Amino acid sequence: MPSHAFAATLTMTLDLQHAPLGQTVGYPSQYDPALLFPIARAGARGELGLPAEAPLPFAGVDIWNAYEVSWLNARGKPEVALARCVVPAESPNLIESKSFKLYLNSYNQTRMADADTVRARIAADLSAAAGAPVAVALILPAAYGELALGEPEGECVDGLDVEIDQYEPSAELLAVDGTRGVVRETLLSRLLKSNCPVTGQPDWATVQVSYEGPAIDRESLLRYVVGFRQHSGFHEQCVERMFLDILARCQPTSLSVYARYTRRGGLDINPWRGTAGHLPPADLRTPQQ
Template sequence: MSTSSTPDASPLGKPSLYQTQYDPSLLFPIPRQGKRDELGLSGDLPFFGVDIWNAYELSWLNMRGKPQVAIARVMVPADSPNIIESKSFKLYLNSFNQTKLGGTDALLELLRADLSAGFGAPVQITLTLPEDFAKINIGELDGTLLDRLDIEVTDYVPDPSLLQAAHDEAPVEETLLSNLLKSNCLVTGQPDWGSVQIHYVGPQINQAGLLHYLIGFREHNEFHEQCVERIFMDILRQCKPQKLAVYARYTRRGGLDINPWRSNFSTGKPPSNTRNARQ
């Protein structure tokens, strides 16, 4: 990996001038493969999925100079070569603030071209305009809440050995949920808060061990997408489910939230983008 594309070379943790005229060069791609190498992932991936980005601070000017606003949803395939560092994404979106555009089609054309180039694969983008803001629902991920368990935690590192399953019993299908996911930014160490949903078919996973494992991310430094792929791979290797999907909804920072989903089975549709209360 080139040092110019590593996280410490990104705008994270550095003073930044906010450009208010359109500038796609602000986007900072980071190759996914470096962190996937740490997980032993090469060649064909054992999962597919998507990263759902929601951008709440998107504004531009119409041709008469009047500000316009919208909420953008960006769907990024998990097999894209790159992620985009989130502060650079924010700076890029802010570069539209004083940019005159002929309408939402012109905005979408620029967003699709620039973000597809940055992620290294085509992305899907939809805009929600103010007249449809009231249609945006708030809801919570479903599943059996792990947080009800009264466990003692003394270590705050993700320990895969905590993941255990009843391999000598009949397989089950269940959905488990925790709102206690917290990790830290890989560069700045700032906290990232989220909820995580795990759906699987296979040997029943010990719930106390799984909750302990998830809480272990509390002092772990990785980007959102990398944490979800680590959770997926640790469960897959330790518990050996036949089917597995991991979905995390992270709270926003800088007007952006990132919601990675990884699965090894098809549900016929992507996960819901319903906004959680904390988002």
Template sequence: MQHPAEESLLGKQTGYVTQYDASLLFPIERRFKWQAFGIDENNLPYQGVDIWNAYELSWLLPSGKPVVAMAEIRVPAHSPNIIESKSFKLYLNSLNQSRFASFAEVQAVMSRDLTAIAGAPVQVWIKTLAQAATEAVVELPGICIDEQDIAISQYDQPNASLLQCRPSKQVKESLHTHLLRSSCPVTGQPDWGSLCVEYQGAALCHASLLAYVISFRQHQDFHEQCVERIFLDLYQLLQPQKLTVFARYLRRGGLDINPYRSTHSLELANTRLVRQ
């Protein structure tokens, strides 16, 4: 079956448009993956957001002088569509030789265009480099499980049967790993990231979580869908009181994507990790 992204410019040789063109943006419907996961698109078992950071943002002032900046973009997890990443990069490139009067104008244009493609309100913040420089690099919360002594040979398909818990022991803890790796479903390019699991419920076996995350190593899927799969597998196993799963992925082409999924509403700080 053809992947929906194969209709986009992803993985194809393209020219770079340098004049503003919102038509470059390409949506990918989330409902097909939701159906594959067996969840109701009208009653999602989580809430959340996809936080994008754009590091290669530039345009021209009315005088013709270039501006460089960064942008933070938040796409609701319930939006009908994912914004396909290569189309997003091409769209940002189309701003390079386009003239805008102010940061506020660029922010408004991006929010309007991305909202139209996602099908739900998208928030955009434009930052100066000086503002971005004040944002510290942080470490993920809780226990790093990367030193767990495990043996594993499965890498091409997420294997939820690897996950183990102790229902008789109830805990509240945060776990993280930097060994998350998956691949683009169209181009096969690697996507590297760090994963954090925060939960309250039956005690999760740390070694089993690490083995499970490593089983994604050659799996092909989008960032958002990998995080949703992890959330759903953990939710089914633990039946927790609370569960939050998020990943901080490394950038490709000047963009990083950081999906958050949770059983409850979150106050999210967009804080970068050392590899970002």
């Protein structure tokens, strides 16, 4: 491992020792932005061969949906909302999920002037923790009926009858299908499972791979996705590993990798990484979420 990667990994390990994730902590009764716990992205990116000072080989966002947002209005009456928070992949930090949950809970007994004040406060605090502007939208109950479930577009590879015996990620599992030439397609799997690096709890997701280039062998892609089954990594880190592995092994000219992880603690995290020219995908909640 390069020295910069080792140093970054050590820093991330030390950071996680102080994170609330996996620890017994009390729930706050009043607003407290200090509850947010940032984790430097450089550690995991160093392991993937991305030096901290180098430009990123992808664009991307992490879309967080919060389903348990509540505060007191000026007269002490509770209000509720959903929140959508979009963290740019170029931010130096990701935000540890349990700290995000505790931070949102700190609003529960806090009086706020109105919903826009709450939105602005959340946006400012998340931006400070992430080290880059975070876009925040609140969805109020009057708009709940406009929310819909859906499935990401793509041909699902899960029905392929393949034998699998490797449950750690390896780029070597990926291959191209030389019989199909250059294609433009979107593939989908609902079989992504990774594990929290602190608690070991399973994280479940649907992953969508859209690309243009040499046809990816679909059986190899399915084996590769299942290869994360015993892997420990945060959602964002898993998607970045997938993006880089597919880019290196299959050499598409255009690539987008998007994972919709199931909800935990009132939050779901949906990382997306893409080559230049791709736009962030829609925030469409899947039935599993």
